[in-house]
Structure formats: C-alpha cells, structure tokens
Amino acid sequence: xxxxxxxxxxxxxxxxxxxxxxxxxxxxxxxxxxxxxxxxxxxxxxxxxxxxxxxxxxxxxxxxxxxxxxxxxxxxxxxxxxxxxxxxxxxxxxxxxxxxxxxxxxxxxxxxxxxxxxxxxxxxxxxxxxxxxxxxxxxxxxxxxxxxxxxxxxxxxxxxxxx
Amino acid sequence: xxxxxxxxxxxxxxxxxxxxxxxxxxxxxxxxxxxxxxxxxxxxxxxxxxxxxxxxxxxxxxxxxxxxxxxxxxxxxxxxxxxxxxxxxxxxxxxxxxxxxxxxxxxxxxxxxxxxxxxxxxxxxxxxxxxxxxxxxxxxxxxxxxxxxxxxxxxxxxxxxxxxxxxxxxxxxxxxxxxxxxxxxxxxxxxxxxxxxxxxxxxxxxxxxxxxxxxxxxxxxxxxxxxxxxxxxxxxxxxxxxxxxxxxxxxxxxxxxxxxxxxxxxxxxxxxxxxxxxxxxxxxxxxxxxxxxxxxxxxxxxxxxxxxxxxxxxxxxxxxxx
Ligand code: SF4
Ligand code: SF4
Numbered sequence: 295x296x297x298x299x300x301x302x303x304x305x306x307x308x309x310x311x312x313x314x315x316x317x318x319x320x321x322x323x324x325x326x327x328x329x330x331x332x333x334x335x336x337x338x339x340x341x342x343x344x345x346x347x348x349x350x351x352x353x354x355x356x357x358x359x360x361x362x363x364x365x366x367x368x369x370x371x372x373x374x375x376x377x378x379x380x381x382x383x384x385x386x387x388x389x390x391x392x393x394x395x396x397x398x399x400x401x402x403x404x405x406x407x408x409x410x411x412x413x414x415x416x417x418x419x420x421x422x423x424x425x426x427x428x429x430x431x432x433x434x435x436x437x438x439x440x441x442x443x444x445x446x447x448x449x450x451x452x453x454x455x456x457x
Numbered sequence: 458x459x460x461x462x463x464x465x466x467x468x469x470x471x472x473x474x475x476x477x478x479x480x481x482x483x484x485x486x487x488x489x490x491x492x493x494x495x496x497x498x499x500x501x502x503x504x505x506x507x508x509x510x511x512x513x514x515x516x517x518x519x520x521x522x523x524x525x526x527x528x529x530x531x532x533x534x535x536x537x538x539x540x541x542x543x544x545x546x547x548x549x550x551x552x553x554x555x556x557x558x559x560x561x562x563x564x565x566x567x568x569x570x571x572x573x574x575x576x577x578x579x580x581x582x583x584x585x586x587x588x589x590x591x592x593x594x595x596x597x598x599x600x601x602x603x604x605x606x607x608x609x610x611x612x613x614x615x616x617x618x619x620x621x622x623x624x625x626x627x628x629x630x631x632x633x634x635x636x637x638x639x640x641x642x643x644x645x646x647x648x649x650x651x652x653x654x655x656x657x658x659x660x661x662x663x664x665x666x667x668x669x670x671x672x673x674x675x676x677x678x679x680x681x682x683x684x685x686x687x688x689x690x691x692x693x694x695x696x697x698x699x700x701x702x703x704x705x706x707x708x709x710x711x712x713x714x715x716x717x718x719x720x721x722x723x724x725x726x727x728x729x730x731x732x733x734x735x736x737x738x739x740x741x742x743x744x745x746x747x748x749x750x751x752x753x754x755x756x757x758x759x760x761x762x763x764x765x766x767x768x769x770x771x772x773x774x775x776x777x778x779x
Contacts, residue, residue: 339739343731347772364744378738381749382759386734389563389760391777432777436606440614443529443536453598 301355301421303414305330306345308338310368311403312360318407326411327418330358338362338399339372343383346397350387351429356396356421358413363401373401393424462518462639465497465509466548467538469531470558470608471524475549476500478625485632492639493518497538506534512541519544519638523625525551525558525769526609530602539615544638546650548631550624550719552611553649554729555769557624559608562768562775563760566606610770620649624719624766627705651704653724656716660698660707662688670740675755678714689715690740693755695762700726700733719766728772730763 307313313334319326335341338361349357359380361373377399384394398417402409468476482489496517497504520542526532539545550556561569574580574587592599611617621634634650637643644650657663666688676693683689689696689710697718698710709716722729743749756762764771 343735344726344728344772347728347731351772374744375739377744377746378741378749379735381746382734382738382753382756385753385756386730386759386763389758389776390773427777429773429777433774436774439603439605440532442603443532446529447533450600 299422299426300327301329301418301426302353303330303356303358303417303421304349304354305332305358305360305414306335306338306341307332307360308340308362308368308372309334309336311362311366312338312400312410314404315360315402315406316410318404319410322407324407324411326414329418329421330414337367337369337372338376339367339369339374341376341379343379343386346383346387350392350396350427353428353430355424355427356398356417358417359397359399360402360410360413361399363403366403392427395420395424396427461492461494463496463516464493465517465520465538465542466495466500467497467520467522467534468500469522469524469535469552469611470527471549471551472557473500475523475551475625478549478623478628478631481628482632483628485628488632489635493635506537509537509541514540515543517542519546521546521548521621522611523548523552525555526611526614527558527561527605528602529605532605532614535611535615544618544643545611545615546619546621546634547611547617548621549626550622550721550766552617553620553622553770554721554767555608555610556719556766559610559767559769559775560761560765562607564776565778566604570604607775608769613769618646619644620647620721622649622651622702622720623705626651627708629706630704649702649721649724651702651720654703655723656698656701656703656705656707656710656720659703660688660710660716662686662710665691667691671742672737672740672752673742674752677755683713685713690737695733695737695756697729697733697763697765699736700729717765718763721767721770729767730760730771733763734759 307316316332338359341359346357359376361376364373367373380399384397387397388394400413497509520538522535547553551558574582588601590601590603621630630651670690672693674693675695678694684692694715696715698716700722701716701718702720702723704720718729726732741752743752768775
C-alpha cells in the first residue's frame, strides 16, 4: 500500500459532526490512509465553493466535504446549502475538466468514527484510480511558452524579417 | 513636442467594442484630446511599432490596453508598452479577466486550429494549409505570431497598475479615470476604477429582491416571459448582480436583461463564478438530491454562465487538458 502513489485530499469537516467523528476515529486508534488534510470549519455550509477551487488549483487531487446528517445541522440549514452547492460544483468542475469523482460529500455524525475511516479509504482508492490531478503542473505546462518570446526576440535581432 | 501627458491605447484579443467605447465619449473626447497627447492608437492613428520602440522607457504616462492576450505578438506589444509606460491600465473585461475570448480556454488549442482551418463549414482548404510561423522565399523571411496554448489576462503577462472593468467600460468610467490620472492624485496600485459594491446596489429592481429567496427552478431569458420590474432572481433567472461590481449604471437590467457579470467581482471576491454559485445555491428551495438536480437543469452550462467574462482570470484558468 505504501509504495502506491498517495493522493492529496483536502477535507473540509464541520466542527460539530464530522470533525468530532474524525477525532473519535483518532482517539479510538483506527487506522486509515494519511491522505486527507483536514480543515475544520464550523459548518459544511461554510464551505465556500472558492475554497474547493482553491484546493484543486493548489494541487489537491480530491476534495472531501463532511457535514452533519440532514436534519442534524447545528445551524439548521447549513448542510442543505452544502448539498446544493455540491451538486452544482460537480457540474462546474466537470466543465473545467475535473472528474466529479474527485469531489465528495458525506454526512458523518459525531459518533461515526468508523465511517470517517471507511470514507477516507474509499475516496483514497477512488482518487488513486483516477491518478494525480496536479493543477500546478498543468498551469506550468501552459506557461512554458511564455519564456519562448525572449529567444524569438533575440533571433529577430540577429536576422530581421522582411514582409 | 507638447508637454501634455502622453497616452497610448492598444488592443489585443478584442472585439473592437472597447475601442468603440472611447469614441462613445462623444463631446467628452474633446476634453481628453485637449488634455493628453495620444502617441499610439493603432485603430485610429498612424503610428507604428517602431515609433513606440524609439520612445524612452517610462515616457508614456499611461497605456490603456484592451483585449485578452492570445498571441506572441500581443504578448510582445504589451511587454513593450509596459516598459515604455509609467502606468498600465487593463481596459475592459477581456484585459482584466479574459473576457469573452477566454471562453476559448474551454477548448484545446489544437481543436480550435483544427476547426478554424479545416472543419468550419465555411472553410475551403483542400490542401489543409495552416499558417506557418516562418516562411522563406527569395532570401526573405516572413514571420507570423504564434497562437498561445491559452488566453491570458493582461495581468498574467505584465504588471498592471489599474483596472477599468466592463464589456466595454462605460464612457463615464473612462472619463473619470482620465480625470484621476490627470489629477496626479493616484489611487493605490491595483485599484479597480469603479465602485466597490455589488451591482444590485445600483439596480432599479433591488426593492423587489426578496430578503429570503427560495428558487424552485432556473429559467433562461429566451424561454420564459420576463417581468420588466421584478428582480431577476425572484423570477428564477440567473442574474450575476450579487457577485458583480457596480459601475455600469445597471444598463442590462434596465434593458430587461439579467446581469451577465462583465464588470467582474468586487474586491472581496477572488473567483466570481464560485461566488455567485455559492449564493444562488444557498437560495435554492429543494433539499433533496433529485429536486436539486432538477432545478439545476435550468443551468446547462455553468462555466459559461458563471464565468462568461472570467475564465482566464478564474482559479481554474480554463479546461484542464494537458
Ligand atoms: S471587454 Fe467587451 S467590448 Fe472590450 S474587447 Fe472585450 S468583448 Fe469587446
Ligand atoms: S439580482 Fe439582478 S435584478 Fe436582482 S437586484 Fe440584483 S442586479 Fe437587480
């Protein structure tokens, strides 16, 4: 397992349910892949779609959002907002050429340490199958052409063109 | 030589609308012409590249550059204008965030060339000729600019001092910008020379914008009757007003069309499309996956809808093909 490529997954977990569950998983010494970098937010409704894009743009191979089960949100409606944004975000990232399987939303209550483990294992495997996304590398590939101009200008100086 | 401040204007990947908007100054153009010396403006005046090359670095007070950057020629010209100018102003949404030309970033470069030179129904090219970067004949060498991988914003190529947003910027904004420049009392670098508040603030429909919204479904303006006074969002029509900077005088919503976002975001927003998505989705009525998906059918092209003018300047820059 360890010599396999390990993806980087950014996890946005809500304070009241999923983060507490991840804590529980830790305290209970459950083992799961160290692929998720957890960012604790007060509510899954606080997951600004800009954060998701920023995670991908910064090099994440996957983004996992964890919130309270429907009806259990500490802020009543936050997780419904998260769900609606998630549905649209899947369409949006597909439009930008990112497989929607790289984005996942899970309802994980504070007691479900076991589910944190399972979801992270599943998502790690799923993203492993898709392979690296590595947006910074794609941008760098696009931008290689920007250095070419200096050379062309030098060449032009040596051998001016005539039209 | 007059000692009036020297101004340059240049266009890159542009539709010409930004140039036209200068002419839309109408009699105010006299004010501009009286107070500045236009030393370069290819669309209107016969100065050449070599004239600009011959100028001293920093001798132009301000260059207004419109259009996005797609070719090496545009890249070269804006780098030169950057050197020659004290101030560079990105004029219009193409220069600021990529604009309409940056929608091309959703297609691969090769697919665009293939379509334009071979597959488009109006093209007759039996030999499959493509323009070459370099041609030699009788000892002469002719060159053409190269088509870049992606469309870029002006700021992705050179340092930009100020932004004048809009597709195109309103003549009022342009006049105000010229006055600010002439005053010598310059705003901080990076300032967008338009009000830093959302378009809703200057929209005549804002009184009818519901405090809490429950959008059941999205409709598109061409397939639904549009109430001329009611806030578009209350009618389930995507309006970019809440995520877009004011300054246009709400020209589109006055004309019974929703805002499509050409003035770009306010200073609090990094990615305009993600921001409007966030607010629209929060205000949907359905709470279950099926209901949500059904409502979203009304937005068949989210990237084109939420980033109509902002693909190049967005966090994703374009479709991620290698
Ligand atoms: S900003 Fe609008 S008006 Fe200006 S060049 Fe681009 S498309 Fe044309
Ligand atoms: S959402 Fe659109 S129509 Fe409604 S107030 Fe804002 S700009 Fe006007």
